[in-house]
Amino acid sequence: MNKRIFLSAPHMGGNELNYIQEAFDANYIAPVGRNIDEFEKQIKEYTGAKYALAVSSGTAAIHLALRVLGIKDGDEVMASTFTFIGSVAPILYERCTPFFIDSDTASWNLDPNLLEEELSQRAATGKKQPKALIVTHLYGQCADIVRIQNICEHYGVHLIEDAAESLGATLNAQHTGTFGKLGIYSFNGNKIITTSGGGMLVSDDEALLSYARHLSTQARDDAPHYEHNEYGYNYRMSNITAGIGRGQMEVLSERIKRRREIFNLYQKELNIIEGLSFMPELPSSVGNRWLTTILLPVHLSPEKIRVTLEKENIESRPLWKPMHAQPLFRDAKGCINGTSDTFFKKGICLPSSSSMNNDDIQRILSLLKPLLNC
Numbered sequence: 001m002n003k004r005i006f007l008s009a010p011h012m013g014g015n016e017l018n019y020i021q022e023a024f025d026a027n028y029i030a031p032v033g034r035n036i037d038e039f040e041k042q043i044k045e046y047t048g049a050k051y052a053l054a055v056s057s058g059t060a061a062i063h064l065a066l067r068v069l070g071i072k073d074g075d076e077v078m079a080s081t082f083t084f085i086g087s088v089a090p091i092l093y094e095r096c097t098p099f100f101i102d103s104d105t106a107s108w109n110l111d112p113n114l115l116e117e118e119l120s121q122r123a124a125t126g127k128k129q130p131k132a133l134i135v136t137h138l139y140g141q142c143a144d145i146v147r148i149q150n151i152c153e154h155y156g157v158h159l160i161e162d163a164a165e166s167l168g169a170t171l172n173a174q175h176t177g178t179f180g181k182l183g184i185y186s187f188n189g190n191k192i193i194t195t196s197g198g199g200m201l202v203s204d205d206e207a208l209l210s211y212a213r214h215l216s217t218q219a220r221d222d223a224p225h226y227e228h229n230e231y232g233y234n235y236r237m238s239n240i241t242a243g244i245g246r247g248q249m250e251v252l253s254e255r256i257k258r259r260r261e262i263f264n265l266y267q268k269e270l271n272i273i274e275g276l277s278f279m280p281e282l283p284s285s286v287g288n289r290w291l292t293t294i295l296l297p298v299h300l301s302p303e304k305i306r307v308t309l310e311k312e313n314i315e316s317r318p319l320w321k322p323m324h325a326q327p328l329f330r331d332a333k334g335c336i337n338g339t340s341d342t343f344f345k346k347g348i349c350l351p352s353s354s355s356m357n358n359d360d361i362q363r364i365l366s367l368l369k370p371l372l373n374c
């Protein structure tokens with residue numbers, strides 16, 4: 001059997017084990033320690049966010065974002081429908097009501113026109129506005145985030161950015177995750193950099209971030225006997241996994257460079273195919289191209305491609321099934337116009353690991369091209 005090609009494999013830089021060793025030497029085998037402090041510092045320096053909190057997952061970071069904004073019990077939260085469940089499950093953790101917004105074709109991310117129409121109509125008819133909007137920058141590409149930010153500000157809606165997949169992606173040279181009141185990144189095993197599992201919450205608001213830090217450590221008040229006025233969570237990142245993060249940050253720019261090269265290689269070879277298109281990049285934005293994603297010509301099914309590649313030990317994946325189409329959210333309301341449904345029906349994520357060499361990509365292309373009739 002040929003060597004397996006994964007969709008998005010972890011890719012170590014080399015220094016990760018040294019930082020883990022450092023934690024062992026200091027005996028900081030705990031959710032506190034130098035690796036955590038340094039990793040948070042690296043993220044702040046890299047993204048320009050003023051404050052950062054390393055946590056156990058991206059989902060935990062989104063949950064904390066809702067908690068620190070006081071969003072709970074029947075509050076309405078709008079969200080991108082074209083996303084992964086981790087974006088929106090925290091809405092349910094807090095017993096809130098989701099309202100999904102469809103994608104546009106220019107970014108494949110949340111459509112600012114649909115958002116504006118909905119919020120302006122609510123304003124005109126005196127209908128309650130949502131408390132927050134969770135917008136996802138999917139597959140490493142920027143949503144139309146400046147417009148979305150302006151709309152949220154105008155209608156007094158808190159903006160939370162799910163930049164789980166888009167660390168390093170920028171619009172007008174500003175990092176995704178830093179436009180909203182709060183932003184999150186994920187370091188799950190398949191992300192552009194990984195800590196095996198982990199996340200980061202960022203904000204320019206010191207009070208919000210220090211409250212999140214408090215909630216992430218079981219909301220323990222400052223008393224030797226552990227006083228509690230409210231409940232929190234055990235959401236801190238381990239000092240061991242933060243050591244992996246420290247090493248990974250040293251190679252993040254290289255990882256983005258390689259993912260973008262891989263995207264360009266696919267594009268050069270496949271762009272000639274009638275009816276096939278690649279996930280676009282908005283003007284003035286630079287994505288991290290975490291995954292190369294394509295929409296197939298009408299006559300081709302993503303499942304056929306997936307199965308053919310899988311037979312040759314190559315992993316690919318359908319695009320995310322939109323949240324409004326998930327049985328879990330069958331009763332949820334939203335502004336849905338079919339755009340993300342089409343993406344789901346016609347789209348596929350191609351193997352995009354930064355550790356792939358050009359021969360790996362040629363192996364994939366040699367299977368794809370006959371299927372695509374070229």
Ligand SMILES: Cc1ncc(COP(=O)(O)O)c(C=O)c1O
Pocket residue numbers: 056057058059060083084085086087136138162164165185186187188197198199
């Ligand atoms: C868009 C998106 N949001 C949220 C998450 C949740 O992150 P985590 O897996 O670290 O909880 C992920 C990734 O897994 C994701 O891809």
